[in-house]
Amino acid sequence: MLGDFAVGKTSLVNRFVNNAFSERYLSTVGVKIDTKPVQLPNRQLKLVLWDLAGSEPLNGAAKSYLVGTHGIVLVADGTRPQTLDAAMRIHEHAETLIGARPTVVLINKADLESQWRTTPADLHNARQWALNAWETSALTGAHVEDAFLTLAGAMP
Amino acid sequence: MSAADLPVSAQRYLLAQLTNQRHMLCLHVLNGVGTVVSGDPAHFGFAVADDGSVVTSDLGLGVVDNRHGLQLSHVQLGDGACFDLHQLIEDERRLWVLVDVSDSRDEIRQAQQRSNDARLRLDELSERERLLHAEHQALRESSDQLRRHQHMQAEFVRRLSHEFGTPISAVLGHLNLMDAPGTTVDQAQRSLTAVRRGVAHLRQLVESVLDQARLQNNQFELHPAVTNLAEMIDDFRELYLGSSLQRGIAWRVSLEAHGCTAVLIDELRLRQILLNLIGNAFKFTNQGQVALKVRWHDALLSAEVSDSGPGMSETEQARLFSDYGRSSQSVRGTGLGLSISREIAQRIGGNLRLLESAPGQGSRFLLEVPAPIVHGAPEDQPAELVAQRVLVVDDDDDLRPLLVAILEQLGCSATAVARMDEIALDQNPPPDVAVVDMHLGQLDGSVILQQLRVSWPDCYLLALSADSSQDVLERSRRAGADSFLLKPVEPGALSLALQVAAQRSEGNA
Known part of the structure; x- marks a missing residue:
């Protein structure tokens, strides 16, 4: 899970793994690891989710955390367009460290409609290079499972 | 197995890591093929897979083949435990040491959260500033627009006062004259003609103002009906014949209808647009010619009105179709004619545009409107009016x-x-x-x-x-x-x- 701080990475994992949501913002230190078994059409898989503390650019310890990564969930906050640009830069940096990996893009906090500032074009652009992109909400759960399962299906 | 069983180099490393606040949570020792030989595999994400090859499945480290050791700080598992993870390579063995860092994690989190909160507030302030700036800009633009509009309206009212005042004075004056003792029949006849002309002009002014109001309030309605093209063009030819002869201006009218006699269109509005264009052409032209070329083809009616008048500069062209966008020449009218004409043309589903114009080179306008052909329309023979x-x-x-x-x-x-x-x-x-x-x-x-x-x-x-x-x-x-x-x-x-x-x-x- 990569992205700028406070975009909702931990909340997305919490929604996907525990089907829960907390309004309280608790900054992640280092890395938080969760697991979730998923059933794909042709196989069962145990996803080990490494939720990295949000920072842009990636800090010096990032390479250690990224070793062994099979896929990337790139997260931005739809109410802060600058986090989408930050996500792109983070992704580019990660690729220079570990090479290309299957990636899905989640523009999160879709429930905050009145503050939404990214555009359909942003979503369209992300779909040009990522496996897929969604406007997600950790609060409502919208498209959260779609995103994780799509990535799981693309991983070895 | 305890830390004392470790090789000396590993013991030194661990001593450097462990302090009063940091103690060792557990120690796992794996053999060369990755099987846990010491420590409880059930702790902190370590587990032995069926084939014995995956040793840290819940940490996702099973696939890591790092021959130089690995260090991960602040690793937090689902159960809340937080540790720094050290992998040491010693004599083909991998030693995994988990050091408790829960206390420092909380301190770091507080500091990090304060920093993140401050950045979020800064972002929020920047966003508010951006919105305020945008609103300020929009307000300034609408204020400028309002000021321009007010100026144009004031100019419009001033012009209307003059436009209405002139024919009203003429009408009243001639009516008084007709009523005055000693007025001859010839004088009365001339006055009557002047009154008729003045009233016709007033009617035109009122219609322009009303049309503009209807268009602005979306109350403008169209009434398409069967319209005889040749008849309408003949009317225009006749209407301006006298004026062209009197002023020595050539008046050329042509119709190329490709067999079409009648079309379905709002004739009143079509005439209004063409009369406006032709009227303007005659108004501004003092010598040379005015021409109307009408062409019907494939359900599209195009009418080109050209003149050899003074033409327009680029500045005049830019405001030509705006409300009150009067040309600089001093002529009569509300200045609404062209903007209304274009608006009507667009309501009909067509367009009105200036094809070309330049100072001293005349002007050429083109009107294009959809006009479906009407087959079997009755020949417009004037029926004999029986006494009714x-x-x-x-x-x-x-x-x-x-x-x-x-x-x-x-x-x-x-x-x-x-x-x-x-x-x-x-x-x-x-x-x-x-x-x-x-x-x-x-x-x-x-x-x-x-x-x-x-x-x-x-x-x-x-x-x-x-x-x-x-x-x-x-x-x-x-x-x-x-x-x-x-x-x-x-x-x-x-x-x-x-x-x-x-x-x-x-x-x-």
């Missing part, structure tokens, strides 16, 4: 006798009443035609129309109103009116309506 008996119902004391006079000039026998109770419904035979005003004081004309439709089923009912809105048209139609006539009544339009009534009467007979 006509009843006029209108409460306006000036208009009522005027209508009677026009009808009598057209060869009809006309009577007029002002109120519903004055109508002799039992007269036998009933009138051939009844002309009913739709606004009779407090009474809605449609009530009379309904009564007449019941009492005189064969009578041709003609509704009359200055209001051509869809609502009035629909009410008159529902009340039983056969046709609708717009005030002020043109003798030609009334004559046409009577011809249609006569044709229907013959058909019924």
Whole structure:
């Protein structure tokens, strides 16, 4: 899970793994690891989710955390367009460290409609290079499972 | 196994890591093929897979093949434990040491959260500043726009005062002159012509202002009807013939219709646009020529109006179609004509544009509107107007006798009443035609129309109103009116309506 701080990475994992949501913002230190078994059409898989503390650019310890990564969930906050640009830069940096990996893009906090500032074009652009992109909400759960399962299906 | 069993180098490393606040959570020792040989595999994400190859499945480290060791700080598992993870390589063994860092994690988190919160607030402030700036910019633009609009409106009102004042003065002056003792018949005739001209001009001004208001308030309605192209073009030719001869300006009119005689279009509005274009061309041209080229092809009517007048600079062209976008030349008019014409053309589904113009080079306008062909339209032979008996119902004391006079000039026998109770419904035979005003004081004309439709089923009912809105048209139609006539009544339009009534009467007979 990569992205700028406070975009909702931990909340997305919490929604996907525990089907829960907390309004309280608790900054992640280092890395938080969760697991979730998923059933794909042709196989069962145990996803080990490494939720990295949000920072842009990636800090010096990032390479250690990224070793062994099979896929990337790139997260931005739809109410802060600058986090989408930050996500792109983070992704580019990660690729220079570990090479290309299957990636899905989640523009999160879709429930905050009145503050939404990214555009359909942003979503369209992300779909040009990522496996897929969604406007997600950790609060409502919208498209959260779609995103994780799509990535799981693309991983070895 | 304890730390004392570790190789010396590993012990030194661990001593450097462990302090008062940091203690070792557990130690796992794996052999060269990755199997746990010491420590409880169930702790902190370590587990042995069935094939024995994956040793840290819950940490996702099973696939890591790092021969130089690995260090991960602040690793937090789902159970809340937080540790720094050290992997040491010693004699083909991998030693995994987990050091508790829960306390420092909390301290770091607090500091990090304060920093993140501050950045979020900064972002929020920047966003508010951006929005405020955008709002300020929008306000400034709308304020500028309002100021420009107010200036244009003030200019428009000033111009209208002048435009209305001039013909009103002329009309009143000539009427006084006609009334003055000793005025000869010739003088009275000249005054009458001047009064007629002044009133026609006033009507045109009022129509322009009303059209603009209707367009702005979205109350503009179109009434497409069968329109004879050749007839309309002939009318234009005749209309400006006198003016062109008098001023020595060549007036060229052509129609290329590709076999089309009649089209479906709002003729009144089409004429309005073309009259505006041709009128402007004559207004600005002092020598040379004015030309109207009309072409119909494939359901599209295009009309090009060109002149050899003074032409326009680029600045004048830029404001040509804006409201009050009057050219710099000092001429009469509201300055609304072209903007209204373009708006109407667009409402019809077409467009009006300036093809070319340059100072001293004249101007060329092109109107393009959809005009579907009407097959089998009746040849427009003027039917002989048979004497008809006509009843006029209108409460306006000036208009009522005027209508009677026009009808009598057209060869009809006309009577007029002002109120519903004055109508002799039992007269036998009933009138051939009844002309009913739709606004009779407090009474809605449609009530009379309904009564007449019941009492005189064969009578041709003609509704009359200055209001051509869809609502009035629909009410008159529902009340039983056969046709609708717009005030002020043109003798030609009334004559046409009577011809249609006569044709229907013959058909019924």
